[in-house]
Amino acid sequence: MAEIRCTQKIGPGLYVVATPIGNLADLSTRARHVLENVDLIACEDTRVSGMLLTSYLIKKPLVPYHDHNAARERPKLLAAIAEGKAVALISDAGTPLISDPGYKLVAEAQDAGHYVTAIPGACAAITALSMAGLPTDRFIFLGFPPVKTKARQDWFTAEAGLEASLVFYESAKRLPDCMQDAFTALGPRPAAVCRELTKKFEEVRRGTLEELAAHYAEAGAPKGEVVVVIGGAEHYKSSETTELETTQILKVALEHMSVKTAAAFVAELTGARKKDVYNQALELSGASGA
Ligand code: SAM
Secondary structure, three states: OOOOOOOOOOOOEEEEEOEOOOOHHHOOHHHHHHHHHOOEEEEOOHHHHHHHHHHOOOOOOEEEOOOOOHHHHHHHHHHHHHOOOEEEEOOOOEOOOOOOOOHHHHHHHHHOOOOEEEEOOOOHHHHHHHHHOOOOOOEEEOOOOOOOHHHHHHHHHHOOOOOOEEEEEEEHHHHHHHHHHHHHHHOOOEEEEEEOOOOOOOEEEEEEHHHHHHHHHHHOOOOOEEEEEEOOHHHHOOOOOOHHHHHHHHHHHHHHOOHHHHHHHHHHHHOOOHHHHHHHHHHHHOOOOO
C-alpha cells in the first residue's frame, strides 16, 4: 500500500486548521500540508505557534490574531485573501473558534464569497467526551463557567433540567471551587474530570459530583489543563432516586427558586409526584403553616 499523501491544491481562501492539544503527533497529514502551503498563518500567540511549526520544520509568516487585535487585523486578512492569498487560521491548541477567536473572520470571509474550509483535528471537549464514559448521544458545550461562586452556581442551575451531558472548560486552579458549586447546583450526578489530555500525565477521574468535590477539596487544585463532563438530568429520572436524594435536591433548588418553580423542577428531574414534592417544598421553606 502507498503512503498516504495530501495533494490538495491550496488556492486563495481561509483554512481553519486544528492543531494538537498536547501531543504534537496529533497534527493531521492534511493540516500539515495546508500549513506548509498557505501564504501566511494567523495565530493567537506567535511564540506558541512558532514552536509547533518549528517542530514540523514549517517556515511561514505568522500574523497575531487574538481578541485584542482582531477588529484591526481582520480587514487585513480578508484583503490578503481577496488579493489571492491562502490564509490559515490556527489557535494555541486544538480547534480554532472553540472557546478561541475566529468566528467573525469566518463569517466575514463567507459573506465576502471567499473559499472557506476547515481541517478538523484535536479538540479538548470532544477528546474528553471520548474518554469520560458518560452519554454522548446528546451533549452541550458550555465554554468556561463564570469565576464567582454565585454566578457559577446560577450558571449550573440554568442547565439543571437539560437531558444532555454538560461539557465545559475550567482552569485547574478554580476546579475545587467549581466542583463544589456544580455539586451544590446539580446534586450527586456522575461526572468526569479529564486532565492533560493526550499528554504524559493524562488522567480521567470519574465519580459523582459529591465525590469529586470532596476529592479536590482535600487534594487541592491539580496541575495542567482540564475539561469537565457532567451527566445530564436524565441521570435523576431513574427509580433509583431515593427520597433522601429528592429532599437534598429540593433543598438546593429552594435556595435559588420559588417554592412552585423548585417543586416543578425537582419533580421533573427525579420523576417524583409533583404534588408530593410541592408539599415537601412548602414544609422545607417553612411556608406550609404547619
Ligand atoms: N480550541 C481549544 C480546543 O479545541 O479544545 C480550546 C481552547 S480553550 C482557550 C483552552 C481550554 O481547553 C483549557 O483551559 C482547557 O480547559 C481545555 N484544554 C485544552 N487542551 C487541553 C488538554 N490537553 N487537556 C485538557 N483540557 C484541555
